[in-house]
Amino acid sequence: MKSPKITFIVSILFIVSILAGLGILAFIPKASPKVVKPNIVYIMADDLGYGDVGAYGQEKIKTPNLDQMAADGLRFTSFYAGSTVCAPSRCSLMTGKHTGHSYIRGNGEIPLRPQDKILPQYLQEQGYTTGMFGKWGLGDMNTTGMPDLKGWSKFTGFLHHVEAHFQFPGIVWNFVQGNKPIRERVRTEGGQSSFANDYIEERALEFIDKNKEKPFFLYLSLTIPHAELVTTNKILSRYQDKDGNSVFAPEKPYPGLHYGGQMQPRAAYAAVVSRIDDYVGDVRAKLAELGLAENTLIFFTSDNGTHVEGGRDHDDVEFFRSSGPLRGVKRDMYEGGIRVPGIACWPSTIQPGQITDFATANWDWLPTLLELSGSPAKPTALDGTSLVSLLKKNEAPKAATNRTLYWEFHERGFSQCLRQGDWKIVRFVETGQPTKTELYNLADDLGEQNDLAPTQPAELQRMTKLLDAARTRSVHPAFVTAGY
CATH class of the missing domain: 3.40.720.10 (Alkaline Phosphatase, subunit A)
Known part of the structure; x- marks a missing residue:
């Protein structure tokens, strides 16, 4: 003769198998897997x-x-x-x-x-x-x-x-x-x-x-x-x-x-x-x-x-x-x-x-x-x-x-640079001196030895617009230099 405990377990297993067959268990919420943060x-x-x-x-x-x-x-x-x-x-x-x-x-x-x-x-x-x-x-x-x-x-x-x-x-x-x-x-x-x-x-x-x-x-x-x-x-x-x-x-x-x-x-x-x-x-x-x-x-x-x-x-x-x-x-x-x-x-x-x-x-x-x-x-x-x-x-x-990637620097006057793709523009501003702008193609000239500004006026103009648009005027007076 089976013990009451064994009979109970068998009954539970039988009910679970019936529910599974009917697809009802699919509606029982499952615990979400624990997310391990790195x-x-x-x-x-x-x-x-x-x-x-x-x-x-x-x-x-x-x-x-x-x-x-x-x-x-x-x-x-x-x-x-x-x-x-x-x-x-x-x-x-x-x-x-x-x-x-x-x-x-x-x-x-x-x-x-x-x-x-x-x-x-x-x-x-x-x-x-x-x-x-x-x-x-x-x-x-x-x-x-x-x-x-x-x-x-x-x-x-x-x-x-x-x-x-x-x-x-x-x-x-x-x-x-x-x-x-x-x-x-x-x-x-x-x-x-x-x-x-x-x-x-x-x-x-x-x-x-x-x-x-x-x-x-x-x-x-x-x-x-x-x-x-x-x-x-x-x-x-x-x-x-x-x-x-x-x-x-x-x-x-x-x-x-x-x-x-x-x-x-x-x-x-x-x-x-x-x-x-x-x-x-x-x-x-x-x-x-x-x-x-x-x-x-x-x-x-x-x-x-x-x-x-x-x-x-x-x-x-x-x-x-x-x-x-x-x-x-x-x-x-x-x-x-x-x-x-x-x-x-x-x-x-x-x-x-x-x-x-x-x-x-x-x-x-x-x-x-x-x-x-x-x-x-x-x-x-x-x-x-x-x-x-x-x-x-x-x-x-x-x-x-x-x-675009942008940088500016407030020592020795004011300088900026911006990179987009292979192109990079560099600008130097000193009080009382003409602004100097240089243009480089990093794919061809990683060492920035060949300034293309004189020979690529259209690209220089495009990059200059990006450079000007990349920043907002600083709210801290220490970083307002040469009018920038």
Whole structure:
């Protein structure tokens, strides 16, 4: 005789089979699959040139981790910084607007305003924990641009640009959001003996450890290889021989002025670039250790082109081919000032060994990450376009086929440039001097050596109209220059 329990189970199974046969179960709601949001890591070097990475042709400086990241993912050959200098480049990244529309269009300690909603604020609305480590530069203490007011759950680093100039500061800012936010200055381990970027990397790795159970956005904003080429003996030694001499001798010692002195500036530059590469390797290793690598999108880039200060000159740029095949350096409107490395890796999504020449810029990352995070936000007046199709299928966004990319710069007078397709226009305005306009075809002349303005009047006129239409007059008086 069957037990009552067995009889009950058999009856239930019989009823389920009847309902299934009648198709009735199809109308019973099913639980939606859980959407797993990707972790996001954005690593940005400070003044790293387009040609400073092995994957972009560098032969003297070793960058094995970045080269492997490029082999594992998608390498952008036409990726652009937001500006040719620091602050406006970072503002473009955070706001999704180029310097023709953004609030901060040049260097200076100008904070973001309350109405400037930026990337981490959008991501926090989607459940992300946000952490920034390194150089901020968009709001000093007691301003509307303080990190905790702009969506950062955790921040450790430098608020002011000049603070970030020095590699052994001995002290950094620490911010934590909350009902009673923490806003304090803390000593780095070892005080003056602590290399700032090592300390910052340690805090970033701790952030990953602490937030491994939920989606996070990590912004690692390094302060190298910016102009102070001062580092530890251990880091420097990889480009020295057994007697402590530079492998790039003869060197031109730099006595130091604003930035600290360096007897071997070429060796030091190479060493800190390789140290950046170490940090990239450490972050990838931490993600793999925690089982997070597959579902983490990592992007690596620079805030602008390489520099010629702090003991480094144009001969050094040429020695390392830091700008690669490009003309210009930091503060130039030529490609070497704004075109930078861009490497994306996302093992679950991006196929290895991909390359794209589609022209993109750091202001594209706000709409890209809004889409990837599932955000319903539709910010108006963005200049960026989502790169999700590029990341997932290596297909250029259809809506951006004929897009324009724009930059302006408010030092040494006023300068602008705009790219559309293969064409690029550059304009220089100086008070009391005739305006100078140049035109280049980047497909034929990547090094911008052949000015076509005198021979292509129709194209010059078309591009001039696009250049004039690309901007609105700045609302901040610091960025109203030479009548613009």
